[in-house]
Amino acid sequence: MPKLTIDGHEVEVAARTNLIEAARAAGVFIPYFCYHPYLTVVGQCRICMVEIQGQPRLALGCATPATDGLVVKVETSARAKEAREAVMEFLLANHPLDCPVCDQAGECLLQDHSMREQRDTFTTHMAETRRTFPGYERRLLGPHIVQNQNRCIHCSRCIRFTQEISETAALTYKSRGNSEFIDTFDGRAFDDPMSACAADVCPVGALTVREFRFRKRAWKLSSTPSICPGCSIGCNIFIDHHEREVHRFTPRENPAINATWLCDYGRFLADSLNEQTYLYPQRRAAGHMVRAEWGEAIAALALELRAARPLRVVASANLSNEELFLARELFGRHLRGELAVPLAAGEQRRMRNGKGEWLHAADPYPNSLGARRLGLNVVDGEGLSRFLYGGAGLTLILDAEAHPFLAGAEALQLLRVGATAVWMRCEHPLAGVAGWLLPAASLASDEGTFTSSTGVVQRFAAAFSPPGTVHRMPTGAMSPECPTIASPWGPPGEARPLWLVLTALARELGAPNLDLASPAEVFTLMAQTDRAFAGLEWEALGGLKLDESFRERQHVG
Amino acid sequence: MTTRPLVVATQETTSDVKFDKTMEDRIADVLRRYPTTRAALLPVLWLCQERFGWISPGVISAVAERLGESAAFVEGVVSFYTMYYTSPPARYVLQVCTTLSCSVCGGRELVDHLTAKLGIGFGEKTPDGSFQLVGVQCLGACGNAPVIQINDDYYEDLTPKKLDAVLDDLKGRR
Ligand code: SF4
Numbered sequence: 001m002p003k004l005t006i007d008g009h010e011v012e013v014a015a016r017t018n019l020i021e022a023a024r025a026a027g028v029f030i031p032y033f034c035y036h037p038y039l040t041v042v043g044q045c046r047i048c049m050v051e052i053q054g055q056p057r058l059a060l061g062c063a064t065p066a067t068d069g070l071v072v073k074v075e076t077s078a079r080a081k082e083a084r085e086a087v088m089e090f091l092l093a094n095h096p097l098d099c100p101v102c103d104q105a106g107e108c109l110l111q112d113h114s115m116r117e118q119r120d121t122f123t124t125h126m127a128e129t130r131r132t133f134p135g136y137e138r139r140l141l142g143p144h145i146v147q148n149q150n151r152c153i154h155c156s157r158c159i160r161f162t163q164e165i166s167e168t169a170a171l172t173y174k175s176r177g178n179s180e181f182i183d184t185f186d187g188r189a190f191d192d193p194m195s196a197c198a199a200d201v202c203p204v205g206a207l208t209v210r211e212f213r214f215r216k217r218a219w220k221l222s223s224t225p226s227i228c229p230g231c232s233i234g235c236n237i238f239i240d241h242h243e244r245e246v247h248r249f250t251p252r253e254n255p256a257i258n259a260t261w262l263c264d265y266g267r268f269l270a271d272s273l274n275e276q277t278y279l280y281p282q283r284r285a286a287g288h289m290v291r292a293e294w295g296e297a298i299a300a301l302a303l304e305l306r307a308a309r310p311l312r313v314v315a316s317a318n319l320s321n322e323e324l325f326l327a328r329e330l331f332g333r334h335l336r337g338e339l340a341v342p343l344a345a346g347e348q349r350r351m352r353n354g355k356g357e358w359l360h361a362a363d364p365y366p367n368s369l370g371a372r373r374l375g376l377n378v379v380d381g382e383g384l385s386r387f388l389y390g391g392a393g394l395t396l397i398l399d400a401e402a403h404p405f406l407a408g409a410e411a412l413q414l415l416r417v418g419a420t421a422v423w424m425r426c427e428h429p430l431a432g433v434a435g436w437l438l439p440a441a442s443l444a445s446d447e448g449t450f451t452s453s454t455g456v457v458q459r460f461a462a463a464f465s466p467p468g469t470v471h472r473m474p475t476g477a478m479s480p481e482c483p484t485i486a487s488p489w490g491p492p493g494e495a496r497p498l499w500l501v502l503t504a505l506a507r508e509l510g511a512p513n514l515d516l517a518s519p520a521e522v523f524t525l526m527a528q529t530d531r532a533f534a535g536l537e538w539e540a541l542g543g544l545k546l547d548e549s550f551r552e553r554q555h556v557g
Numbered sequence: 558m559t560t561r562p563l564v565v566a567t568q569e570t571t572s573d574v575k576f577d578k579t580m581e582d583r584i585a586d587v588l589r590r591y592p593t594t595r596a597a598l599l600p601v602l603w604l605c606q607e608r609f610g611w612i613s614p615g616v617i618s619a620v621a622e623r624l625g626e627s628a629a630f631v632e633g634v635v636s637f638y639t640m641y642y643t644s645p646p647a648r649y650v651l652q653v654c655t656t657l658s659c660s661v662c663g664g665r666e667l668v669d670h671l672t673a674k675l676g677i678g679f680g681e682k683t684p685d686g687s688f689q690l691v692g693v694q695c696l697g698a699c700g701n702a703p704v705i706q707i708n709d710d711y712y713e714d715l716t717p718k719k720l721d722a723v724l725d726d727l728k729g730r731r
């Protein structure tokens with residue numbers, strides 16, 4: 001392991017680490033635009049120039065490997081600083097001064113570097129005319145990407161992304177020199193399945209995501225680490241939100257799963273988290289749905305559950321391990337009911353990890369492996385139909401979106417016999433047959449773990465507390481008189497995460513061991529009893545850093 | 558000297574290109590001379606320009622597929638070089654040297670003469686598709702300035718009168 005000195009700080013790094021990363025480890029910042037840790041190094045932008053003692057020429061931080069005994073000067077070298085300033089001057093000579101109306105502002109590497117340096121070279125070119133690309137200033141490059149070529153700094157990150165990661169090689173430079181611009185073949189739509197990553201890697205506002213443009217200033221967003229609910233691969237994401245509204249998903253670095261990528265399908269599920277059709281518990285009375293209190297609902301459900309013969313519970317691979325565990329213990333063990341987790345086949349999704357390997361999704365659920373590892377009865381559509389067949393009694397459907405079969409006429413027919421309680425968030429045909437309709441909270445207000453299809457147990461955090469509660473996530477189990485203080489920002493309603501309802505039911509049903517105060521406590525119990533989770537600790541899961549700031553993640557953005 | 562007119566394929570015939578046996582043979586021949594297929598991209602494009610007169614999107618797709626590159630990449634390369642025509646050229650492309658030696662030896666007069674005679678400026682084609690005017694940098698024949706390259710041939714020591722004769726001759730030819 002080479003040991004080197006950077007601006008007076010000694011640091012030891014793994015062989016083949018480049019100077020940018022070595023400096024990062026030493027707490028010294030070397031600026032970069034074209035370098036990206038998961039793309040090939042091209043040494044194109046020249047902003048990373050540093051001085052190496054004993055070498056007459058300046059070296060590139062991105063393209064120089066750390067070697068033993070190297071003495072590197074970044075801020076302490078006047079020569080290197082001057083060279084970097086010159087690069088900046090060239091870039092800014094043509095870059096538009098439109099930060100106030102640029103959607104990248106706040107997460108722009110060029111803006112950040114300008115602010116950091118504060119040199120007056122940045123004002124010398126204020127009044128000059130700039131190179132422009134008429135017709136390419138606000139162009140839809142593809143369904144999700146808006147291009148403003150005037151802002152491009154020709155770093156080729158977007159091109160390399162399509163060549164090396166998504167492998168569509170759909171983007172290219174056209175023309176040359178001062179008139180070089182980014183385009184697709186013959187002006188075709190840029191419809192790469194991971195197209196929005198091209199905007200992620202673009203260091204400036206040349207490529208921006210259409211769905212997010214002008215929704216929210218980047219600095220207003222809070223970022224909560226979470227897991228993409230789109231499929232079993234379990235890509236790590238940030239839920240970027242403001243005032244209890246989800247504005248976007250962005251990739252969160254995880255070399256073993258998604259490096260710094262995200263597929264468009266998963267990314268654009270973000271908006272669906274804001275949907276909340278059902279706000280309050282409802283009960284069917286004389287053919288109509290009437291609003292009920294949670295306390296009333298839990299007491300009544302507990303009574304029905306005690307008497308239910310048979311009791312059938314349709315769980316879901318969209319639920320967290322903690323929720324599935326609670327359901328298994330409470331409905332399976334304690335009440336001796338039958339459980340099933342239906343799985344449907346989905347589209348073939350794939351993701352590229354940090355080693356460049358493709359991971360393939362098993363199904364469109366974030367926690368199908370979790371359900372299997374908890375020993376739950378996993379069924380397909382046909383199995384679900386058999387599971388629901390015959391017998392009166394009580395059927396609980398813990399997630400209306402568990403399987404498309406549940407939205408079909410056959411399921412509705414089967415569920416007309418006996419009583420049914422359904423948890424749902426958005427408009428769903430099951431509302432027509434439910435005796436109890438319970439509003440479910442979205443992933444943004446839930447907390448727990450999913451097991452990825454590669455077997456990693458990954459934690460996701462709650463971005464904000466469920467609607468109608470005070471802003472903090474409640475740490476105690478839900479009291480029957482759940483608070484409904486209308487938040488000044490939050491939407492009204494009483495949707496609750498499932499784990500909270502299950503622990504309340506456990507208390508009501510005389511299962512005090514399951515009356516736990518948080519998903520963390522459920523996890524701890526689960527780790528003690530279930531082999532699949534043995535030895536795992538909530539706090540240490542998946543390197544989840546809840547305090548990771550918005551700034552820090554730009555290192556890979 | 559007999560300069561042959563360019564074969565210029567129409568937009569339609571080059572929209573969906575399949576290489577015939579002759580082309581395939583020539584491409585294979587080129588490929589043999591280069592260490593990687595990517596390295597053979599420029600000469601293969603050159604073959605295509607000889608055959609079709611210009612590099613259409615259809616030609617780009619065909620070349621990309623043949624060489625295992627993305628169409629976007631090939632188009633990027635094509636757009637880098639000015640000598641690949643990305644729209645159908647005229648039958649005779651008049652590449653007038655505009656660099657110093659030619660300019661001072663009468664090149665500027667030639668340009669004036671040509672623009673007046675043909676009624677077109679640099680980058681334009683005559684309506685009948687006979688001539689196209691292109692300004693180029695030093696053709697490396699300064700000793701015989703002024704110089705115009707017509708398609709692949711050099712015409713040197715030109716005067717407006719000599720040029721008229723050349724153009725009339727070419728125009729009469731089919
Ligand atoms: S569009 Fe963005 S990512 Fe692509 S070359 Fe320009 S600055 Fe770099």
Ligand code: FES
Pocket residue numbers: 031032033034035042043044045046047048049060061062063
């Ligand atoms: S980051 Fe090193 S040259 Fe661009």
Ligand code: FES
Pocket residue numbers: 654655656657658659660694695696697698699702703704
């Ligand atoms: S200047 Fe015209 S050929 Fe050199």
